[in-house]
Amino acid sequence: MTMPLLQVQHLHMEFKTSRGTLRALNDVTFDVQPGEIFGIVGETGCGKTVTGLSILGLLPQSATITQGRILFDGNDLLKYSSKEMRKVRGAQIAMIFQDPTTSLNPVFTLGKQLSWVIREHFGISEKEARLRISQMFESVGLPDVERIMRSYPHQLSGGMQQRVMIALALACQPKLLIADEPTTSLDVTIQAQILALLKELCNRFGISIILITHNLGVIAKTCDRLAVLYAGRVVESGPTRDVFKNPQHPYTNGLMRAIPKPSRHGERMEVIPGTVPLNSGDVVGCAFAPRCKFTMERCRQETPTLEAVGYDHYAACFLREENRVG
């Protein structure tokens, strides 16, 4: 394997709230290879978005990273000053967010918003910037460039807005794009288009993408490798095919069974009972134990760590030591 583009190592992150400290990330470790699409999957509140924000250094003020390293191209981003970090954002790592309707500034034309970003990072003239913008718009499949540049966000559909967001994110040719639930707020047909677009851009420009989603179906279609997050911890990671064929953690297994399939028409949909504990700092033992079908005595006392279960395939579960997940 080549040198990873991004390595997140043993990341711990806490929120200070009025009711004490809330541990949001607990020993999160994964890496992203150049040119791949890496999926991060998990339920709401398991720490997906804050993982993305940590990489970009955009965490709210109440959050502190207490431990760990985020190596990008071999450099620890956590050691960067805010000025250095600003140079990384947009130019090296870009991020797109869940809801394009609220992520674009409502009172400026799209052309203006794009030209700011491009001119900030390239220091080029308005005219050159416009040329680049029209190229970017074409590459994300937006027709009628001139009209869109003069438009305000509310004048476009959600799918088109997300394309503009992607164009904005790619404007400076970053090496890594973090896409946080990029399709969740869109129609199903538009979802497929946006995912296909991301895949195509990944191939064409050789950028790596971190795709954050709660939808395993999206991961299956799009990602090369993935990490499953539960209560601020990576519980399983590996190549998408291996994880899907042979899930090693009961949580991954449960998520996969919860994907609705036409072949199971008429059957009751499977769900994982219970919810994610919000504060993983409180948990003793495996955080998934209260919802797990296979909980053993040991699960309530010790916290399992990631162990290799196959080539580049890791899982944090004691079950394997006993027998295979059924």
Next chain:
Amino acid sequence: MRKLEFLIRRLLTSFLVLIGVSIITFALARIVPSNPAALYIGPRARPEDIERVSRELGLDKPITVQYIRYMKDVLHGDLGNSIATKRPVRQEISGRFPATLELLFTAMLLAVVIGVPLGVISAQWQGKWVDVIVRTSSIFGVSMPAFWLGLLVQIIFFRSLGWLPLSGRVDSDLRFTNPIEIITNFYLLDTILTHNWIAFKDVALHLVLPAFTLAAYPIGLIARMTRAAMIEVMGQDYIRSARAYGLPNRLIIYALALKNAIGPTLTVIGLTVAYSLTGAFFVEVIYNWPGLGLFTVHSLLNIDYPAIMGITLFGATGYIFINLIVDILQAWIDPRISLN
């Protein structure tokens, strides 16, 4: 096309509001328990004189007829004659209004130029000492009565320090040394147009204290409003994405965020202009400023009802006009408004 439609609709509603105001003021003036005709001729009038004047002024006609007649005159630009001065009310107003407008305009300029940046800085350093200072002083600005603040700054800057003149619009000696050539009746403008720099400096110095006194309330209000709006906007997704694209903080705050936050602030500015018009009346009395305020106070004390009605109508028109401008500005700043 939609913008034009918006404008026409706003103008029409403004016109309806003005009609409403005219009805109310007219009715109020008639409800006041005093006989206008008696006031008109003075305390020693005989009953038959009062009756004659009543007839002359049309006061014996039914109230609706009186109103229609009054409105006809108003639309022809005739607001009637002042009972106290016997001169046309329109002339009284137009002669004094520039002084008030100059004061009001300077005060509002101060309020915006000081209030908006204060609000932004306060929001940017939310919870820090800068924020605490701005918030505390804006509470002072909002809650300090103008007459008290006026006296206070007069004591400090005139009596103790001697830096600024006590009252009036211009030094009376100037009439002989550097007389102001009246063109627009806005002294600042007139002195600039005639390159009368000595007079300009004098006029400007005379403006400082009254303008500041009048601006204190709007500064506080605008600063607080801007702060609240900025804090809300800075928490929006599009600000987070602007950061994710690596845009510099200064651009994010002063362009991206402020343009979004200025909408609610504009509304407040519009409202405070109207409020400050009444505030200006107090300030004018304190500083002996020869504007509408002094005239209004005298008219009220004399129950000079044509003058009071004229001033009210005039003020309401100004108020509606300012609100119209605010609405147009808002539609211009936020493209979503005119379309809804």
